[in-house]
Amino acid sequence: MQRAGEEPVAAGKLIVVGPGEAGKSTLIARLSADAVNLAVNGRTVAMDHGLVRHGALTISLVGVPGQARFAPVREALAQRAAGAIWVHPEGEVPDPHTAALLCPGGGPPLPYVVYVNQRSGSGDGTGFAPPEGLAPPRRLIHGSLVERQANLAALLDAAAELLGAPGAPREEEVIG
Amino acid sequence: MSQRAQEIQGILRALVSNTPDVEGAAVVSADGLVVASVLPAGTDEDRVSAMAAALLSLGERSAGELQRGTLEQVYVKGASGYIILMQAGAECVLEVIAGGAAKLGMVLLDSKRAAQDLARNL
Ligand SMILES: Nc1nc2c(ncn2[C@@H]2O[C@H](COP(=O)(O)OP(=O)(O)O)[C@@H](O)[C@H]2O)c(=O)[nH]1
C-alpha cells in the first residue's frame, strides 16, 4: 500500500545469496540505511531486507539465511525474484546450495552477478568459476565489504542491470 | 540419553498423547536446531526446525514493528490444521502441530503448560 506523500515504488526484487558468513547481511546493511536483519547470535535465521534507490529504480534486496538447514526458507524467499547477487568469499569453492537456489526446479535459471568478497588476509586473487551447469554471472565484481567499499557502486549498477536498467561499465570491475 | 533429555522428550510425548488432535511437537533452539521432537513419521525435523526459527524471528519483528509488545505465540492455520510456536525458556521454541478438528483453546492451554515445564528443564 502507498501512503500519501511517498513516491511510488517501481521496484524489482533481487535476492542476496551465498554461503553462511559470506557477507550477505553486511552487504545489505552497507547498501541500505534502514536495512532489517532477522538474526540470532549474529547469524541470519529468517531474512535481511533493504530498499536501495538507483536512479528511478527502487531495488528491493532480500538476503537469505546461508546455513544449509535453512534451504526451505531460502526457496520461499527466492520466489518471484528477478535476479540474484551472489556474495562469494574469495578463495572458497562456489557454494552448491547457492547454485541450486539459482536453478529453481524446471524453471529458467535466475540471472545473477557475483560479488567476490576479498576480506583482508583472504586476498589470494582467486576469482569465481561458476559450478558446472550454471551459466556464468552477468558480471563479476571484486571488493571488500569492510576494507574496500568503493566497488559497491559498481555492484549496484550491475544489480540494476539485472532489473533492466541500462548499465555503465566501470574501471574497477572485472566483467565475467 | 541424559535425564534432562529424557524429561524434555517425556513432556513432548505427554503433550502429543494427552491433547486430542495434537499430532506432533518439537523443541527447537532459537537459531533453528532441533533439541527434541515427537513428530509424525517422515517429517524432516531439520527443515521444520529451521523454518520454526525463521517464523519466530519474523513474528518477533512484526510484533515489535506493529507495537504488539513481546511476542507470545505464532499461529499458522492451513486447510488441514494448525502450527503453533511459543517461547520455551529464553533460548528455545516449542512447536506444536495439530489437526484441523482440534479445539484450539485446549491446544493452546496444554501447549502453554508444556512450554512452562520445558522452560524449567532447558
Ligand atoms: N574483515 C572483513 N569482515 C567482513 C567482511 N564482510 C563481512 N565481514 C564479517 O564477516 C561476518 C559475517 O558477515 P555477514 O554479513 O553476517 O555474513 P552472512 O552470513 O553472509 O550474512 C561478520 O562479522 C562481518 O562483519 C569484509 O569484507 N571484511
Ligand SMILES: [Mg+2]
Ligand atoms: Mg546473514
